[in-house]
Amino acid sequence: MNKKDLINKISKLLKTKQEAKEIVEKVIDEIKTAIKRNEHVTISNFGSFSLQIHKSKRVRHPKTGKIVTIPPRNIVKFKQSKNFFTS
Numbered sequence: 822m823n824k825k826d827l828i829n830k831i832s833k834l835l836k837t838k839q840e841a842k843e844i845v846e847k848v849i850d851e852i853k854t855a856i857k858r859n860e861h862v863t864i865s866n867f868g869s870f871s872l873q874i875h876k877s878k879r880v881r882h883p884k885t886g887k888i889v890t891i892p893p894r895n896i897v898k899f900k901q902s903k904n905f906f907t908s
Contacts, residue, residue, distance in 0.1 A: 829841075831844065856872050857872075857873070866904055869900050871898050871900075872896075872898070874893065
């Protein structure tokens with residue numbers, strides 16, 4: 822399922838497809854905004870999203886053998902709810 826499929830399913834419950842698209846876009850934007858503020862987002866019976874910050878590290882390039890530095894990066898982590906498959 823992708824975003825378009827989700828919009829189509831939600832549009833069956835609402836008046837228009839445009840209304841469903843706006844709702845899906847708003848939910849996704851709110852989740853992204855909260856994660857960017859380093860907030861923990863929890864959706865009951867679904868799971869939680871959180872920001873995980875990976876520090877920069879020095880590693881050996883496997884092909885050349887040179888030491889390179891991997892820059893720090895942010896990773897979004899998703900952890901499913903314990904009753905993800907039961908509800």
